[in-house]
Amino acid sequence: MDGIGKVDIIARNTIKPSSPTPDHLRIFKLSLLDQIIPPMYGLIVFFYPAETGTNFSEQSSRLRESLSRTLTTFYPMAGRTNAIEPSIDCSDDGAFFVEAKMDCELSDFLRKPDGELLNNFLPTTDPLTAQLSEGYVTLIQITGFRCGGTAVSVCISHKIGDISSLVTFLHGWTSSGEAGSPVFVGDSLLPPRDLSFAQRTDIKSGNLITKRFVFEASKISHLKDKVGAIDHNIQMINKYPSRVEVVMAQIFKCAIAASRSVTGSFKTSVLFHSVNLRPRTDPPLPENSVGNLIWFVPVVIEESEMDLRTMVHKMKRLVNEFCNEKAKKFKDHSLSVLGEFGKWAEFKEMEFYSCSSWCKFPLYETDFGWGKPIWVSSANLTFKNSIILVDTREGDGIEAWVTLEEEKMAIFERDNELLDSATFNPSAYLYITSTQSV
Structure with a gap:
């Protein structure tokens, strides 16, 4: 620069x-x-x-x-x-x-x-x-x-x-x-076990590049309107998609499309959606519990499911099923965890993506003694096909940090559907009021 x-x-x-x-x-x-x-x-x-x-x-x-x-x-x-x-x-x-x-x-x-x-x-x-x-x-x-x-x-x-x-x-x-x-x-909570049987997927390979996309509140509302209410019969507390769900699905959809453009063919893809276990174990764990109290719920998308509404509905259904049926069993049940972990081997031939949401955490309240931050960011990630979602300063929009292989990012960042919903790397200076000196 x-x-x-x-x-x-x-x-x-x-x-x-x-x-x-x-x-x-x-x-x-x-x-x-x-x-x-x-x-x-x-x-x-x-x-x-x-x-x-x-x-x-x-x-x-x-x-x-x-x-x-x-x-x-x-x-x-x-x-x-x-x-x-x-x-x-x-x-x-x-x-x-x-x-x-x-x-x-x-x-x-x-x-x-x-x-x-x-x-x-x-x-x-x-x-x-x-x-x-x-x-x-x-x-x-x-x-x-x-x-x-x-x-x-x-x-x-x-x-x-x-x-x-x-x-x-x-x-x-x-x-x-x-x-x-x-x-x-x-x-x-869960004593460590012998994991020598597990083979990790190499997700560091390739020339990786991370880029920032900002979804404003009005654009997120439009995405939520496109998806609409969940219409299946599984009981849910909230039948409407969250802003994180629609943004995550939109990015996932466009990333899959970019991959297909590069390779010339569709490859079944799986998104590992992070879920906070603290409020979902039985009994719930304290909010101030320190540890990796998350699980990654796999959401597999086939070529016939490449529709935003279908993707969001499937994502919400699978996460809901996990929270209702499996999360409660994780506490003090190593075999349940190992069983779910072992299933990940089924996805080894698929294209892996992962998404973590930092939304709703009070990051903009972090005051070390000289005031609150004017901007909070993630950073370049070393893992391909990674997505980090962070609240904007106003709290109603989402900043997405997306890491893809360079060739795929070149297509992803020009996707018209993505750019209808997000702005590529807008000025963070706009978040600063005229009374603040920077």
């Missing part, structure tokens, strides 16, 4: 808990659900305008001090993943903390966010940082802009938890001790 430089790292440190972790908590055993998740980081970046009376040094110092206090309560976040056993070594090594500067205005970046440049705000993409921080559960980077604005990225090993877990961590970090204590589930 013109006028946008690279991020320069100025310091790398480790932030240790303010109080040591007791000896009896030094080993945190992961659950079967944690074990199934691939070894990667959950990534999120918050952008903040300049605040009168503070500077980058003060903000960084405030961040380090509050993080140190928070790690005492969230002690596994200060540990390291065990490369051999399904566990976290809670040895108080700390969180890896990076300070960086960027010689441009925050507004210059926000006017047209660059997906590749966005990676520079992440500690996981710098080779030296990645080498030094290997095994750390938590990585943080604060980046200062020339104008005084900042970006704060929070990267948590997916082995310790899902997006809800990350939000619980953020709440504990930013609430000045007012938040309730987290509930670390670990192997108390």
